[in-house]
Amino acid sequence: MPLFPGFSEVDIETEGVRVHARVGGSGEPLLLLHGYPQTHAMWHPIAAELARTYTVVAADLRGYGESVAHEKDFTFRAMARDQVRLMEQLGHKQFHVVSHDRGARTAHRMVLDHPASVKSLVLLDILPTVEVWRLMDAWLARKYYHWTFLAHPSDMPQRLLNSEPLTYLRATLAGLGGLNIFAPEAMAEYERAAQKPSVVEAWCGDYLAGATTDLDHDRADVGSISDIPCLVLWGDKGVVGKQVNPLETWRQWFANVSGHALDTGHFLVEEKPEEVLEAVRQHLAAATAG
Template identity: 60%
Template sequence: MFGGEINLFAGFEKINIELSGATIHAKVGGEGDPLLLLHGYPQTHMMWHVIAEDLAKSHRVVAADLRGYGDSVAHDGDFTFRAMAQDQVAMMRHLGYSRFHVISHDRGARTAHRMVLDHPDVVRSVALIDILPTLDVWRTMDDWLARRYYHWLFLSQPGNMPRRLINNDPILFLHSALIGLSGATELFDERALAEYERAACNPEVVAAWCGDYTAAATVDLGHDRADLGRTSLIPCLILWGSRGVVAHHLDPLDAWRAWFPKADGHAVEAGHFLVEEQPAEVLRTLTRHLQRT
């Protein structure tokens, strides 16, 4: 690890679960129905610190790092969403939870989508924050979107070129990514930002970013195409930032109802990082969603 982890989860236990293909790092706290929180790029589970303690008042909350991200470690080099989903299901089973709710953002939300497809009896409800289905992103990738999602193209380049460039100045790259998706780094708690920086300075995390986006441009597309037409009737909440990119080409609800016919949701006055930009509103909406399910 690169320096010591800052703990922003009061009353939560730190765990590291050894699995066949990865070691998954997480924080666990609270009592009630199990609830898994999954973060996105280029962050870690630390993004949930603004609402995790409130969610833990009614749920057993598990905030986990995806394989290769944060303090989780990938052992087998598989960064597909299928592998990421399998990790989280195995971790939750290790903790004694065969069924659970999932709240997820960005890459974590893509992992959650794959989890519902591969493990349909596991997820009780799902919240997907500020993404479109992966197939729709690639289908609508024009010049406007490519300028804003340039990292989709850059990180998926073959060889070690992206990693070498990023590792030359990982803090600069991280800040550029955060600003590009949100408009500013000032919206992040400085302690959380320090955790994102600590992770970015680990070359293995950078390798995971690249492996993740390479899989999303190749293997993951095949998995999703094979599942076109499959739907899930579990409760599904869709949230997106009104000042972000997600709703520019497509209506997010329409896009996700092709997979989740009962999906409901709305825009939040925010950019990409809704949870940290508008924690009170997001928490209220998530709480209502969980109460209904």
């Protein structure tokens, strides 16, 4: 069974990258951005429904999935630029963004660097990058061990992961949500991607940038508050809401923020697709009407 029935595939060459995406539907443009260690396949539970009323673009981040990085810049600034250029080449100068995990961090940077491009934003199960590092105590370090492991400034993580990519992938997915929540077709895509050394390189480059250059970029923008509509959802069984109030935290970046927890772990879309879909639809309808 295809994960994205009726969608077409596109590959767009832009600055330092070839971005792979699936495109379907009609209506206002809507960009879907996945997280680590997944691909655009994570959106399969809701993409077809969203495509009934929106032009949906589900893209792979730089170096992830089928996107190919021609250069080694894995900052969120570069990833955000990639996606803006993708949408521009598809004819969309302004669009909504629904995003999860590293894709949500990319989307946050997109709003900061390309504010005219983003009409509204959905952030799934993250806190701002600067806040995560501020909160990094012994408890969080055990939950988010990959933040420091993948950011090691050598090829050690890549060499280890490339020797047992599926063991690492499955352990990561199980630790963040459990393996039984993933459709076999989606899991096959995640496994196929994880076995590419270039994807492992992107994971490590992404997290190294997240511990260094991305932090500098975000710290420079502390105090920059956007007024676009922003919906924040997080998993009540996960990490995001355990130390701080996510809405109050995100209000320091988005004045017009709303949201709530769902009865899930980290992978909201694959655990509770109907609830995510309903919340996203309501948010998009209000943002479009406004």
